[in-house]
Amino acid sequence: MTTIICTECGAQAQPLDWRCTHCGGPLDFDELPPFDAKAIIAGDFSLWRYRAMLPVKRRISLGEGLTPLAKTKIDGRALYIKQEYLNPTGSYKDRGTVTMMNHIAAQGVTEVVEDSSGNAGASVAAYSSAAGIQARIYVPESGSPAKKALIQAFGGTLVEVPGPQQAKTDACEKAAETTTYASHAWSPYFTLGQMTAAYELWEQFGKVAPDAIATPVGHGGLFLGLARGFRQLYNAGLVDKVPRMFAIQAANSDPIVRGWESGADEPVLYEVQPTVADGIIVKVPVRGKAVLSAIRESDGAALRVAENTIVPAQETLARHGFIAEPTSAVTLAALPQLREILPETASLVLVLTGNGLKNVER
Numbered sequence: 631m632t633t634i635i636c637t638e639c640g641a642q643a644q645p646l647d648w649r650c651t652h653c654g655g656p657l658d659f660d661e662l663p664p665f666d667a668k669a670i671i672a673g674d675f676s677l678w679r680y681r682a683m684l685p686v687k688r689r690i691s692l693g694e695g696l697t698p699l700a701k702t703k704i705d706g707r708a709l710y711i712k713q714e715y716l717n718p719t720g721s722y723k724d725r726g727t728v729t730m731m732n733h734i735a736a737q738g739v740t741e742v743v744e745d746s747s748g749n750a751g752a753s754v755a756a757y758s759s760a761a762g763i764q765a766r767i768y769v770p771e772s773g774s775p776a777k778k779a780l781i782q783a784f785g786g787t788l789v790e791v792p793g794p795q796q797a798k799t800d801a802c803e804k805a806a807e808t809t810t811y812a813s814h815a816w817s818p819y820f821t822l823g824q825m826t827a828a829y830e831l832w833e834q835f836g837k838v839a840p841d842a843i844a845t846p847v848g849h850g851g852l853f854l855g856l857a858r859g860f861r862q863l864y865n866a867g868l869v870d871k872v873p874r875m876f877a878i879q880a881a882n883s884d885p886i887v888r889g890w891e892s893g894a895d896e897p898v899l900y901e902v903q904p905t906v907a908d909g910i911i912v913k914v915p916v917r918g919k920a921v922l923s924a925i926r927e928s929d930g931a932a933l934r935v936a937e938n939t940i941v942p943a944q945e946t947l948a949r950h951g952f953i954a955e956p957t958s959a960v961t962l963a964a965l966p967q968l969r970e971i972l973p974e975t976a977s978l979v980l981v982l983t984g985n986g987l988k989n990v991e992r
């Protein structure tokens with residue numbers, strides 16, 4: 631029996647709670663199955679090859695996971711590119727959505743709500759349709775028309791909310807009082823699926839850990855999933871270290887970097903500004919505290935990149951064959967800083983999270 635508890639007060643939660651009903655804190659698994667290399671199902675070419683390590687039953691799948699790892703060289707630096715944007719709906723979100731929606735489907739739910747300006751909305755819409763569940767997706771009225779169209783194409787119902795990014799989250803949380811909230815930001819089942827990206831990297835590197843990993847960070851689900859996945863491998867005696875984990879944020883929305891620089895345990899909350907890296911505009915990172923702790927434990931860092939470096943980094947990635955969103959390109963924009971920290975020989979993975987085909991405009 632899987633137990634979900636509050637990370638703040640320790641209270642036990644019900645299966646469909648999205649946050650602690652006592653103190654509002656984020657929820658997490660009390661305990662996860664240990665990683666067992668012998669339990670990998672080698673003939674399953676999706677993240678379900680790790681099903682023995684996932685406390686959720688597969689009812690639906692779109693073949694998510696097992697994304698390519700490519701080796702390239704940019705500005706004279708050898709890099710590994712983990713192409714998470716090649717998941718079924720074009721973003722890393724699918725790994726977490728599939729574990730979250732399978733959990734929700736197992737509870738007999740018929741309708742969910744989610745708030746997202748793009749990738750998570752499309753992902754939840756697609757997996758809800760696959761599970762026969764209605765999805766209402768709260769988006770900012772000012773959001774990208776292409777991303778809204780994608781949500782609808784996957785069968786989601788759009789609820790357009792005027793005002794700043796936070797307004798759609800507030801409206802969705804209100805709706806969640808009477809409906810199941812399939813939240814990529816809050817659900818521990820979302821972070822659970824992200825752990826499989828670590829297991830894949832371990833397999834793709836020949837059963838060793840890379841030296842360092844850089845990911846864009848908004849709420850921190852992917853970042854934490856990777857850190858936890860490698861911690862599981864370490865605990866199983868399968869790697870001799872956890873990779874140094876680098877959380878990259880845009881200067882206009884960098885609460886975790888501010889927390890890191892001030893030596894605090896928590897993100898520094900302030901009025902974040904719009905950025906072209908729209909997937910990581912987050913005022914209150916739900917798992918910010920856990921992200922900061924994972925950075926410290928792995929000898930990593932939180933880094934910010936200037937707004938005017940993001941689109942050039944996206945263009946550079948495209949000229950090397952990687953069609954990523956601006957949000958994903960923050961990882962490459964951070965390369966000059968990463969090179970100051972890491973030896974040139976250190977194996978460095980940039981995780982590209984969202985497909986740039988969703989916003990090609992020219």
Ligand SMILES: [Zn+2]
Nearest residue numbers: 636639650653
């Ligand atoms: Zn609590």
